[in-house]
Amino acid sequence: MHPVVKTVLERLGLGLATLFFVSIIIFSAIEMLPGDFGQAILGQAALPETVAAFRQELGLDKPAYIRYFDWALGAIQGDLGTSFSGRNASGADRSAEVVDKIAPRLWNTLFLASMAALIAVPLSLILGILTALYRNSFFDRSVNTATLTTISFPEFFVAYILILFFASLNQIFPSLANVDPDTNFGERIYRTALPAFTLTLVIVAHMMRMTRAAIINLLASPYIQMAKLSGASQTEIILKHALPNAWAPIATVIAFNLAYLVVGVVVVEVVFVYPGVGQLMVDAVRTRDIPVVQGCALIFAVTYILLNLIADIIGIVTNPRLLHPK
Amino acid sequence: MNKDTNTYSAAGEVGSVLENRSTFTRLKIELNKAPLTAKFGIFIIIVFVGLAIFAPLIAPYGEAEVFPEPYAPWSANHIFGTDQIGRDIFSRLIFGARNTVGVAFATTILAFLIGGALGLAAAINRSYLDLLLSRTVDVLMAIPQLIFALVLLSIFGSTIINLIIIIAVLDSTRVFRLTRAVSLNVVVMDYVEVAKLRGENISWVMRKEILPNILPPLIAEFGLRFCFVFLSIAALSFLGVGIQPPTADWGSMVRENASLIQFAQYDLKAAMTPLLPAAAIALLTVAVNFVVDWFLHKTSGIKDEK
Numbered sequence: 001m002h003p004v005v006k007t008v009l010e011r012l013g014l015g016l017a018t019l020f021f022v023s024i025i026i027f028s029a030i031e032m033l034p035g036d037f038g039q040a041i042l043g044q045a046a047l048p049e050t051v052a053a054f055r056q057e058l059g060l061d062k063p064a065y066i067r068y069f070d071w072a073l074g075a076i077q078g079d080l081g082t083s084f085s086g087r088n089a090s091g092a093d094r095s096a097e098v099v100d101k102i103a104p105r106l107w108n109t110l111f112l113a114s115m116a117a118l119i120a121v122p123l124s125l126i127l128g129i130l131t132a133l134y135r136n137s138f139f140d141r142s143v144n145t146a147t148l149t150t151i152s153f154p155e156f157f158v159a160y161i162l163i164l165f166f167a168s169l170n171q172i173f174p175s176l177a178n179v180d181p182d183t184n185f186g187e188r189i190y191r192t193a194l195p196a197f198t199l200t201l202v203i204v205a206h207m208m209r210m211t212r213a214a215i216i217n218l219l220a221s222p223y224i225q226m227a228k229l230s231g232a233s234q235t236e237i238i239l240k241h242a243l244p245n246a247w248a249p250i251a252t253v254i255a256f257n258l259a260y261l262v263v264g265v266v267v268v269e270v271v272f273v274y275p276g277v278g279q280l281m282v283d284a285v286r287t288r289d290i291p292v293v294q295g296c297a298l299i300f301a302v303t304y305i306l307l308n309l310i311a312d313i314i315g316i317v318t319n320p321r322l323l324h325p326k
Numbered sequence: 327m328n329k330d331t332n333t334y335s336a337a338g339e340v341g342s343v344l345e346n347r348s349t350f351t352r353l354k355i356e357l358n359k360a361p362l363t364a365k366f367g368i369f370i371i372i373v374f375v376g377l378a379i380f381a382p383l384i385a386p387y388g389e390a391e392v393f394p395e396p397y398a399p400w401s402a403n404h405i406f407g408t409d410q411i412g413r414d415i416f417s418r419l420i421f422g423a424r425n426t427v428g429v430a431f432a433t434t435i436l437a438f439l440i441g442g443a444l445g446l447a448a449a450i451n452r453s454y455l456d457l458l459l460s461r462t463v464d465v466l467m468a469i470p471q472l473i474f475a476l477v478l479l480s481i482f483g484s485t486i487i488n489l490i491i492i493i494a495v496l497d498s499t500r501v502f503r504l505t506r507a508v509s510l511n512v513v514v515m516d517y518v519e520v521a522k523l524r525g526e527n528i529s530w531v532m533r534k535e536i537l538p539n540i541l542p543p544l545i546a547e548f549g550l551r552f553c554f555v556f557l558s559i560a561a562l563s564f565l566g567v568g569i570q571p572p573t574a575d576w577g578s579m580v581r582e583n584a585s586l587i588q589f590a591q592y593d594l595k596a597a598m599t600p601l602l603p604a605a606a607i608a609l610l611t612v613a614v615n616f617v618v619d620w621f622l623h624k625t626s627g628i629k630d631e632k
Contacts, residue, residue, distance in 0.1 A: 021465040032481050152611035154557050156564050156580055157604035160587055168590035168597060175588065263472045267561050271584075281473075282565045285480040293480045300473045308468075 004323060007316045015309040022301050023075070026294050027068050057082075080295035084288070098295040102277060106299065108179060109269070109276035112192050113261050116199035121254055124204045128211025135216060147205035155264050159198045159271040166194060177272040195272045202264050207257045214249035218242050248315035255311030259304045360620055367616030374610055377423040385417035390572040397586065400595045407599055410582055415599055418574035422603060425569060426576045427610065429490060430556040436494035437555065438548060441501025446532045448502070449509040460506070463499045471496050475562060484567045489559065497555055504547050508540045515539075542625040549618035553611045560607050576603035 046054075074080065080098035131140045150158065167175035173194045183191070218224065219242065227241045266278030273279070281296035283289075316322060357365070377384060386405075387393075391413060398408040406415035448456040466474075475492055482488045512518065513536065521535050562568030563577025571578060583600040590597035 018465060018468045022468055025465070025469065026477065029477050029481050148615065149612055152553065152615050153608045154560050154564070154577075154604060154611075156561070157601070157608050160580070160584065160601055160604060163587055164590055164597060164601065168587055169594075259470065263470045266472060266476075267564065270565055281476060282567065285476045285565075285567050288480050288483070290480060293477055297469070297473050297477045301469045304470050304473075305468055 004317055004319075007322065008313055011309065011312050011316065015305060018305055019302065022305065023072055023298065024068065026297050026301065027071055029290060029294055029297075075295075075298060080298070081291040083292050084290060098291050101280060101292060102295055102299065104181065105275055105277045105280050108274065109265060109278060111188065112177075112195055112199070112269070112274060112276060113258075113265055115189070115192060115196040116203070116261060117258055119196065120200040120204050120207065120257070123200070124207035124257075125211055125250065127204070128208045129215055131208070132212045132215035132219065135212075143208070147209055150201055150205040151209075153202075155198065155202055155267040156271050158201050159195070159268060162194050162198055162201075163271075175272070177274040179275065192274065195268045195274055198268050198271075199261060199264055203257045203260055206260065207253055210253040210256070211250060214246060214253060215242070218246055218249075221245075244318070244320050247318035251314035251318070252311045255307045255314075259307045262300050262303050262307075356624075363616040364620035367613040367620070370609060370613035371617065374423055374427060374613075377420050378427050379424075381420050381424045385414075385420040387414040387417040389413075389418060389421040389574045391417070397596070399593060406602060407596060409579070409599075415579075415583075415602070418579060419576075419603060419606065421574040422576045422579060422606070425573050426560065426563070426607070427556070429486060429569060430552060430559050433490045433494045433497070433555045433559065434548065434552045436490060437497040437551060438501055438544070440494060441498030442505050442544065443532075444498070445502040445505025446509055446536060447528070449506050449513050450528060450531065450536075452513075456506075459502065463502050466496070466499050472558065472561065475558065476565075476567065479562070479567050484570055486569060486573075489562065489568055493555055493558055493562075497551060497558075501547065501551065505540065505544065508543050509536050512536050512539045546618050546622050546625065549614050549621070553614050553618075556607070556611060576607050579603040 071081070078099055080102070083096050083098055083101060127143060131143050134140055163175045166172045174191055175194065177191050177195050179188050179191055224237060224241055227237050232241070265276065266282060268274070269276040269278040270282055277296050277299060281293060281300075284292035284296065357368070360368075393404070393408055393412040393414065395408060396410055396412040398404050398412070400407050404414050404416065406419070409415055409418065444459055448459045474496055478492045478496075479488065482492070518531060518535050521531050526534075559568055560577035563575050564581050566578065566581060568577055569575040571582075580600050580603050586599050587597050587601075
C-alpha cells in the first residue's frame, strides 16, 4: 500500500478511537450524578412516583453500557435526548428536545467562527511570513511585543475594550449581536462584526507567532542554505523549496487555532449575548441541564477532534518525503 | 583562602572573588542585568502578592460591605465607585487579588503535584503504568479544556473546592506530558541506575536523583501554567460558573458591572469600571509571561533565533 494511504488510514483509525473514548467520557457525566438528582431537578415537592418515572425515563434502571449504546446511536442519528428544563414537581413535561435547542444556534456559531477565521487566517499567515522574513527588524519586534501582550489578555477584556471604543464612545457597531433567522446576510455581518473582531484579535496572535516560528525553523534547514548558495532567488527559495515543506506546520497551526476558536467562541458569545451554542451551554451549566450540556460538549469535542484530524491529514498528504518514497 | 599580598596565588585571587558573593548578592547582580520587561514583571508580581496578603489592611471597606447607593460614581469616598448592589469596587478589587490569584495559585500547585508525580512515575516505570497514563492523558487532551471544565462543573456544582480540583486535574495532563518528556532523558543516566542498584525506593529516586535535574523547565512551566489556569478560572467566573458571589473575584466583577460600559458617552470614568478587574487580570498575566520569558532565556541558554 502507498505509504500516504497507510498513514492516513492509521490517523483516521486513531481519530475514531479518540472520538469513541471522548463520547464515553461525556456520557459518563450523567453516571457521576449524585443519587437524589431526580429530586433536585423536579423540586422538593415532587412525588416519589414522579421521581421514579423520571429516573426510568433517563434509563437509570438499565445497566450503563446499554444506556451508552442507546445514547451513542441516538447521537449519531441526531437525537441527543430531552432537556431537563421545563419539568416540574407535578410531573407535567414541557421540556424540549436537545436537538431543537442546539440546531438553530449551531448555524449562528458556525457563522461567527467562520467569519473570524476568514479574517484571521490570511492576516496571520501574511504577518507570520513577513515577520519571519524580516526578523529582528523594528517591524518584527513591534509585532511580536503586540502579540505577546494580546495573548495575555482574557477574551472578555479584548471584547469590552472593543465595545467601549466602537459601540459606546463611537456608535459604529452594535454592542449586542442579536440575530434571528430572519436577519438578512449583510445585516448579520454588520451585527456580528465586533464578536468576529474580538475572536480575530485573540487568535491572530497565536497563529502569527506559530507561523513565524515554523518558517524560521524551515529557513534554517540545510537545503535552504544549499539553495541560497546555488544562487536561487528569494522568491524561488520560498515558493519552490520552503513552501512544499511548510504546508504541514502551517496546516497544524491553522487547525490548532480554529480549534482554539471553538473555546474562545463560548466567552465571546456570552459577552455579546450572541445566540450560539456556547451561550446555550453556559446557561445549561448554570441550571445543571445535563442533556443539553452533553449535547453541546459533544459538538464542541467532535469539531475539535475533526479539525486536528484534518490538520494531521493535510500534513501527511503534503509531506514530500511521504509523497516520493525512495 | 590565602590573602598574603607578598606571594601571588591564583587560587587566592579567584577564591576571593568567589567568596564575597552570597546568594543574595548574586540574585541582585542577576536582577540588575535583567531586561526592563522582566524587572517590570517582577515589580507587578510583588505588588499583587502584597495586595493579596495584606488585603484586609489595605482595603478601605469590607469585601461584602453594602452601601446604600448602587452604581455610585467615582468619588473620594469610593475611589472607583460602587457596584450593582452598592459594594465598594476598589475594596473588592483588592480582595479579588487574594481570591482570584489565591485560587489560581492553589490550582496550579495541585496540578503540578498530580501531573509531576505521575509524570515522574511514568518515566521511571516505562511499562504498563506509562502506557496507561499516557493514553489516558491523550484522550483527556482531545477535549477542549474549557468545555470539559463546563461539563464537570455542571455535574459537581460550582464551589471553589470543585473548581480547584477540576481545573487542576485537567491542567495536570499538560504537566504530566512535560515532566515525563524531560525526565525520560534523566532516567537513563548512570547515577539513577546506581541509585536503583543501591536499593533506593522509587520515591527517593524521584525526589533526590531526578527532580533536581528537571527543575528549571518545570519552574518555567509553572509560570506559564499559572497564567493559563488564571485565565481559565477568570473565564469561568466571568461566565458565572466559577467563583460564586459574594466572594470578590475579578472575573465575575467584570460581568456584574459590564452594563456600565454603555454609558461611556455620559460618564467615561464609570464606563471604565468593568475594565479595571479585566485589566488587573491582563496585567498579572503579562507580568508573569515577561518573567518566565527572562527565566527561560537564563536557564536554557536559548538566544533569539539568528
